[in-house]
Amino acid sequence: MTALEKEIMAKFGNNLTLLEKDMWDDFRLFYENKEEYKKKVDDMSKLFGVTENPEFRFKNDYLPTYIVGNYKDKKEKYVVISLNPGFKEELSKREEEIKKGSVDNYHKFILEFFTLISKIESEIKLENKNSDYSYYNCLRPYLSKLINEEIPKDKQFDVFFEYLINIDIIPYPSHEFKKTPKKQTST
Amino acid sequence: MKSIWDFITKNKNIKGVIFNGSKFSEIIKRLYPNIVIETDTVKGNCKDHKIQLFTLDGIKCI
Numbered sequence: 670m671t672a673l674e675k676e677i678m679a680k681f682g683n684n685l686t687l688l689e690k691d692m693w694d695d696f697r698l699f700y701e702n703k704e705e706y707k708k709k710v711d712d713m714s715k716l717f718g719v720t721e722n723p724e725f726r727f728k729n730d731y732l733p734t735y736i737v738g739n740y741k742d743k744k745e746k747y748v749v750i751s752l753n754p755g756f757k758e759e760l761s762k763r764e765e766e767i768k769k770g771s772v773d774n775y776h777k778f779i780l781e782f783f784t785l786i787s788k789i790e791s792e793i794k795l796e797n798k799n800s801d802y803s804y805y806n807c808l809r810p811y812l813s814k815l816i817n818e819e820i821p822k823d824k825q826f827d828v829f830f831e832y833l834i835n836i837d838i839i840p841y842p843s844h845e846f847k848k849t850p851k852k853q854t855s856t
Numbered sequence: 857m858k859s860i861w862d863f864i865t866k867n868k869n870i871k872g873v874i875f876n877g878s879k880f881s882e883i884i885k886r887l888y889p890n891i892v893i894e895t896d897t898v899k900g901n902c903k904d905h906k907i908q909l910f911t912l913d914g915i916k917c918i
């Protein structure tokens with residue numbers, strides 16, 4: 670058993686769900702065998718036929734994002750299942766700075782995601798840079814109906830922190846998600 | 857998807873699931889070519905665990 674595996678076991682024990690196990694296995698692979706991690710991500714790009722296109726190819730040098738949201742909290746939650754994390758240079762680099770380096774950083778990033786991205790978006794605005802988490806804007810009116818509560822735009826991340834968990838089917842980020850069309854077969 | 861449903865069903869505080877995207881079945885088939893029971897699995901979870909399932913096109917319990 671590696672030191673990292675021992676640390677994860679000591680912190681989270683044997684009560685992990687399959688998804689959390691997958692997540693921590695991938696986290697360990699990223700740090701313990703970078704080449705193998707890159708190969709795994711590149712194989713996913715191959716599966717979708719997007720290896721040659723940098724816009725669609727999955728990023729193999731960023732940590733995976735399986736789950737975000739305060740799922741340890743026992744209050745009522747709604748899960749959003751998405752395809753994969755969107756990659757935006759300005760935002761993704763800042764996220765990576767927060768989550769990299771240790772089990773605690775990564776775990777904190779997952780649980781406090783909506784609070785952290787709210788801070789990142791504020792920093793970006795202060796720097797007059799043009800990047801935001803527009804993906805989550807489309808969820809605000811929808812969540813509002815589900816919880817029967819108005820959600821002001823400037824408070825949306827507070828409400829998301831309270832209610833939302835986002836799970837990505839493919840945990841590797843890309844600028845856009847698009848698979849290449851299947852080859853036409855002649856009949 | 858198996859691990860995602862494991863997560864959802866073990867967290868009893870989850871009241872609903874929103875699929876954010878319109879091409880899920882196509883993507884799932886590409887990822888899991890041997891699995892053809894996704895719809896049944898979803899139905900089972902919906903009934904057994906009283907999880908409401910939604911899409912972004914509107915509230916929809918499958």
